[in-house]
Amino acid sequence: MDFDFSPVTDNWRYLATGLGITLLLSILTVVCSLIAGTLIALGRMYGPTWLQKILTFYIDSQRAIPVLVVLVWIYFALPVLTGVNFPPFWAALLALTLHISAYVAEIVRAGISSVRNGQTQAGLVLGMSPRQVLTKIILPQAIIRMLPSIGSIISITIKDTAIAAVIAVPELMKRAETVSGQTFRPMEVFTTIMVVYFLVLFPTTRLIDRLYDRVSYRGRS
Amino acid sequence: MSNVTEADFGRKNASSTPVVEYRDVRKQYGNFTALDGVSARVNRGEVLCLIGPSGSGKSTLLRTTNALEVIDGGQLYFDGHPLPSSKAEIRKVRQRMGMVFQSFELFPHKTVLENITIGPLTVLGISEAEANARARVLLEKVGLTDKADRYPANLSGGQQQRVAIARALAMEPEVMLFDEPTSALDPETIGEVLNVMKRLADEGMTMVVVTHEMSFARRVADWVVVFDHGKIVEQGPPAQIFDAPREDRTRNFLSHLGWNG
Numbered sequence: 001m002d003f004d005f006s007p008v009t010d011n012w013r014y015l016a017t018g019l020g021i022t023l024l025l026s027i028l029t030v031v032c033s034l035i036a037g038t039l040i041a042l043g044r045m046y047g048p049t050w051l052q053k054i055l056t057f058y059i060d061s062q063r064a065i066p067v068l069v070v071l072v073w074i075y076f077a078l079p080v081l082t083g084v085n086f087p088p089f090w091a092a093l094l095a096l097t098l099h100i101s102a103y104v105a106e107i108v109r110a111g112i113s114s115v116r117n118g119q120t121q122a123g124l125v126l127g128m129s130p131r132q133v134l135t136k137i138i139l140p141q142a143i144i145r146m147l148p149s150i151g152s153i154i155s156i157t158i159k160d161t162a163i164a165a166v167i168a169v170p171e172l173m174k175r176a177e178t179v180s181g182q183t184f185r186p187m188e189v190f191t192t193i194m195v196v197y198f199l200v201l202f203p204t205t206r207l208i209d210r211l212y213d214r215v216s217y218r219g220r221s
Numbered sequence: 222m223s224n225v226t227e228a229d230f231g232r233k234n235a236s237s238t239p240v241v242e243y244r245d246v247r248k249q250y251g252n253f254t255a256l257d258g259v260s261a262r263v264n265r266g267e268v269l270c271l272i273g274p275s276g277s278g279k280s281t282l283l284r285t286t287n288a289l290e291v292i293d294g295g296q297l298y299f300d301g302h303p304l305p306s307s308k309a310e311i312r313k314v315r316q317r318m319g320m321v322f323q324s325f326e327l328f329p330h331k332t333v334l335e336n337i338t339i340g341p342l343t344v345l346g347i348s349e350a351e352a353n354a355r356a357r358v359l360l361e362k363v364g365l366t367d368k369a370d371r372y373p374a375n376l377s378g379g380q381q382q383r384v385a386i387a388r389a390l391a392m393e394p395e396v397m398l399f400d401e402p403t404s405a406l407d408p409e410t411i412g413e414v415l416n417v418m419k420r421l422a423d424e425g426m427t428m429v430v431v432t433h434e435m436s437f438a439r440r441v442a443d444w445v446v447v448f449d450h451g452k453i454v455e456q457g458p459p460a461q462i463f464d465a466p467r468e469d470r471t472r473n474f475l476s477h478l479g480w481n482g
Contacts, residue, residue, distance in 0.1 A: 125319075
């Protein structure tokens, strides 16, 4: 068996821009999901009952539907229903955010619930409003406690962007398929991108773990 | 409005309006009666100690004072006015009462200094310079000047509780409420917290203290209230409660704790 990595080296620029799109899609999804997920969690915990019910259903449904199905539905089915066509990149961003936000919401909710009631009371007895207690006392501690789970969500998000290949978003996976298909060298090409994904993700999760180890005492009440 | 009874005769500021007055206060948790018609008063400058077995209602009464627990019956007066029911008004009342918890409840994400300034900064709206200056004075008072920039996780239990006292004092309260402030402490750090409280009492702070530290109550209290099963068994000056209790249940409770005068 002979190895030939020239398809990879010859096309490195093509693959590298693919990685760029993977990273861009990942970062945008993470940022949007963190914001949306936090708002969803707050709505579910403190909103009016009807909102709580809707958000609970939304979270449960996203946990029950594969992200690939959400993606394909938004790209192929939604335009039929509404006439609104999303370009592949935006369809992927929307689908991933819809899906990941639900998980973020659960992490945020667990983080907030884990801060014991005495902390709320300590804020209230100083004369703070419930909103001040939430923003100045509970959320900062909850965010620190959520770091390990947020780390997992970030790595899951980066990995999940690979499914955007099915709607032809020109990210790393899609480009690898293209190169592999043109050169008939799947072993070399896919091994390479496997290593690339690992090299991106491994330091990212390590970094977040390190950060948590450094600040975890600030979330322990 | 405050009727001075015979029992109150000779108490500090007995003729002026009490800082806190409980009249026939009732509190129910489902079928459990936590407070069954409790009446007591705290005069200005007095230290009132609430003692009694666990679950007898003393902590519950303390927590009704600043509406952490809402009473189901009776009346509660603060500075001569009934405790308000609107949330905004209750916030105002809470700003005038300090509270110290058994489990400290310092904010772990804030430094010692920030723990003390957060109340005045967010609630009273004073400047950061003024809040910091106030905090430094209080840190000196509780003997922790060198810990200003530490996080609570780096302090011992006794040190954390002293910071918690400073945090409450930063609001310049008219009354301090202590909910078993030394129950979660290692024996060797209990003294440092009690000393701070004693000094506070000597300075004339009005205090309500739920405690199991009988020698502290004996030494520092102006008035002692003994609880059992949600009712007041007996109340009186510490000399009466500890040296010549009138009720068997008081005597029983004290002897269970090994108190022998």
